[in-house]
Amino acid sequence: MTITFRHVIDSLTAGVSRPDPTVDKLDPGSRETEVQGIVTAFAASQYIIEQAAALGANLIVTHEGVYYSHQDQREWLGGDPVFLQKSALIASSGIGIYRFHDDVHRYTPDGITEGLICALGWQDYVTEHRAAVSILTIPSMSVKDAAEMVKRQLAISYVRVAGNLTASCTRVGILVGYRGGGSMTIPLFEQDGLDLIIAGEGPEWETPEYIKDAAAQGRNRALIMLGHAESEAPGMKLLAERLSQQFPGLPVRFVQDRPVFQIL
């Protein structure tokens, strides 16, 4: 049987109650195109597109957008040469790009959060999955040891940590992507008795300033900020494994991008 983009997209979105409007879309590409191979990635970056082409894949399933904008606004890119070169590469490659953001976050549990928890090896410690956060009860360890373990498991070179490093933590909230903002994180500490939040990204004047105040008051509340890509790439890796099982005849591969930042 010929497998088209439509089959893959239908499989990805089966049973999901999609928000309206959504940022998820196939662009560029036609649903009737036959799939040669699939690459999943955090973002369809220049590097990922080049890798997909080299691997002979003609469908990229990307969590974040292609052009540095959640809503795919492009007006301000104008004649920017990075944009133009990337657009030309995509056009000449013939690769289709499916943005898969909203729907995977609406899996039960959230498919991106689940990927991160799997990568951490913490599946057995989940107390409760909610829409935007998973609550875990992990074996007691210091915040510093938790941070070092997270770095090792995710193979990342650094994390940003707020709070008292020597405090012990066992009740942990995990929030991927841009869910690190104060209105999402701060109520969890009290409501769920959390010691530690592990998040992707969020405004620095919100949760980190709250944690600084908590530490100044002698309270053991801590935050590990992983980085947006670092928190969500594992979910796209898990997705590649699922697609491989659903389409055993297709080459499906997660491609890990380079980190956006170096620490100096």
Added chain:
Amino acid sequence: MTITFRHVIDSLTAGVSRPDPTVDKLDPGSRETEVQGIVTAFAASQYIIEQAAALGANLIVTHEGVYYSHQDQREWLGGDPVFLQKSALIASSGIGIYRFHDDVHRYTPDGITEGLICALGWQDYVTEHRAAVSILTIPSMSVKDAAEMVKRQLAISYVRVAGNLTASCTRVGILVGYRGGGSMTIPLFEQDGLDLIIAGEGPEWETPEYIKDAAAQGRNRALIMLGHAESEAPGMKLLAERLSQQFPGLPVRFVQDRPVFQIL
């Protein structure tokens, strides 16, 4: 002559065309209170309030809000113990807090950007001040050397850098606070021939992903992300110097807070 909070606020806001609505406000406090001393800071954190009280200051001029929210939304803080303890400290201290955000950004040049440029020692290299960005032409140096110089001048322990570290840079855009987003930064590279942007904070999927693509295309465009507080605290230090000159009889002091994050 008795100097009241009103005199200080009138001095801070003289000649500024204030946006409506604005987040700037005196809360708590009465404009008729006599000033005993002033502390300026990036944020009125637990630590800053304790320091102000210890210094005998009864007016804090803060750039960011007290309760981890730009719009000062407090509903979701509820009975949070960090919030309650901080509120009680503020009430018992009798200290007035003036949020000074929108107006100082509307100074000509932007008072926060000017403070950062002064702290970098780059006043002589300014080509143009605009509302949200200053364009500089600095002596040519590598991105790595620029990052090391910035760390040294600002006395900060790390910066996050995107792009090619060995590329040389001379055309630099400086954007403080949360002006690091793609719609603000990306057009500058082409329009102003920038090699490097130094910013406070911004969404990681915007400018950093753009810089990663630019580097993958072999282009020399780079980004140094300072951190929000790190980019704006120098502006509040400069403000303290100005207040000292305007009110020579008053003790005015900038207090440097601890960084929100450690790198592990």
